[in-house]
């Protein structure tokens with residue numbers, strides 16, 4: 162195990178300004194925190210964070226990163242807390258360690274391959290500081306190096322995760338060497354036989370082709386020098402895993418693999434790419450069918466390059482990839498290239514504070530590797546930063562804000578859902594499935610019940626509760642940010658209205674049919690659709706509800722001989738003397754109400770009476786509007802058919818009702834479901850003297866009786882008295898009366914009455 166002073170020396174070797182005391186403190190703290198813990202190999206646990214730190218010293222990283230490496234497992238695996246880390250090592254290191262703890266808690270295992278990309282994005286989003294990812298990759302590398310001590314099933318799981326998530330991430334970050342090593346370990350454990358075969362074969366080839374890479378590099382340089390071109394050339398032998406995956410993907414044998422040697426030629430301009438191609442093809446014989454121009458036709462992921470295969474100096478097939486510097490960074494760093502370089506340019510543009518070197522960090526990240534070193538992108542980033550800007554901004558600008566426009570959340574079963582920032586559980590529900598969105602009634606985030614318009618955060622686990630009978634209200638459109646959710650809500654609201662109108666039309670027809678002793682059925686009406694010039698039953702029913710088609714016309718179409726009877730029946734009903742009689746609760750409806758004495762026996766309907774259109778509640782299966790002043794179960798009510806609006810429901814005493822001719826009145830009846838009670842609107846007027854505390858006392862009475870105040874207006878009628886108009890929501894008439902009586906009993910209230918405006 163590396164000794165304390167050895168670690169400090171290693172860091173000081175590349176960064177003399179590193180904080181020695183800090184490193185020592187972290188070493189001792191981590192060693193004590195892990196105490197007697199052992200690794201699977203039997204080695205002391207502390208050897209692991211120490212090795213991770215050592216890997217990072219090879220990358221010449223700053224002291225904060227090394228300290229983070231030492232501490233990276235203490236929060237999750239020991240008694241240590243974030244607060245303690247903050248206190249002892251400062252909030253910067255605290256945040257870095259916290260990032261690693263968060264990653265560790267993520268279960269990235271055995272997710273489907275198509276989700277791997279999302280998981281990489283999630284890792285990056287959660288990390289927020291590039292050093293968290295660097296420590297994580299070093300952590301993974303050390304775990305892969307020591308994988309032999311794990312149980313076989315863990316080996317497989319960890320190796321799969323490494324291949325799917327971490328190796329591509331390392332590649333994306335431009336850390337090709339790290340990627341190669343991760344892939345090599347994973348390949349070895351996942352497919353030992355293939356690994357052995359490929360490795361042996363590569364070894365054989367290497368011996369046979371000793372010095373070939375250097376030879377080809379030199380040849381390329383020379384022939385391009387001869388035509389006056391300065392280029393960068395890098396050649397490498399393919400690694401076992403990439404050779405293997407190419408063989409597996411293309412179903413070819415090792416012998417057929419022409420591109421075990423691949424060379425990159427990097428030039429300044431697109432024009433140069435074609436010039437290099439011309440020179441290469443002139444010098445070496447080309448292999449037919451291997452030329453691909455991804456410059457004029459980029460791949461879907463924006464990859465651009467010219468690929469060709471030639472027969473090289475030793476009659477060995479050699480693949481050449483020719484590209485510009487920009488194309489190269491996109492190929493190597495993918496999304497990161499855009500974001501990082503964009504950031505770097507932005508910083509550069511600021512131009513302020515040039516050159517004031519910020520000790521540890523800037524120096525530590527200036528790599529001395531050859532130009533083609535694997536951490537080139539980091540070095541280039543640092544160089545760009547050092548050139549014309551304030552190096553202190555380094556941290557800020559290396560923070561990975563690549564995926565700031567996205568959040569990644571999980572279903573309870575672990576499925577990952579990517580959403581735009583600002584998304585709510587409702588967006589999440591629609592992203593899972595439109596049916597889930599349409600039925601969503603409430604949401605739990607990380608086990609906690611939250612409003613359905615809560616903004617989701619990275620890593621949230623979201624559970625959606627659904628109800629089959631639920632329809633998303635049109636207003637929910639404003640609670641979502643995804644187009645998918647928005648259009649689904651719009652569609653659902655439209656469908657609901659269509660259904661409501663069809664149901665209303667059906668009810669109107671049922672009443673009309675019953676009135677002449679006929680029984681209504683959808684089938685009977687469907688048969689006459691062509692005669693009524695409607696394509697579907699729902700269309701026709703909705704037209705009836707909107708008063709565009711008279712019920713009488715439908716009757717006439719279904720049973721012409723009965724149409725005359727229908728007309729007479731209609732006239733009888735419309736006689737004012739009779740009209741009074743049918744404005745009442747039907748017995749059936751009354752029985753459903755939970756009312757005390759609200760249903761008056763004086764108006765019990767005769768048995769032959771036609772049942773009215775059922776009014777279930779505010780959220781009806783039909784379009785129902787409660788008129789000003791409202792109406793509550795127990796009230797006698799009248800409906801008025803309002804074209805385009807549905808049924809307007811009036812309390813029988815509402816003065817507004819008198820504005821409509823009796824012909825337009827329709828028979829309605831309460832049909833409240835006692836299982837799902839709903840509140841109904843009612844308006845009261847309360848007159849009270851202007852004294853402090855009056856309003857509170859009134860509200861208190863209403864609240865204690867279980868009423869809701871929906872609206873409150875003050876009408877100052879006299880200087881010392883105020884009339885309050887209070888919009889209430891109550892269960893029924895008995896409930897409303899209880900509130901009114903409760904208010905009357907208060908000394909501060911001088912007058913209470915129900916009003917209809």
Ligand code: MN
Nearest residue numbers: 209233234300
């Ligand atoms: Mn670890």
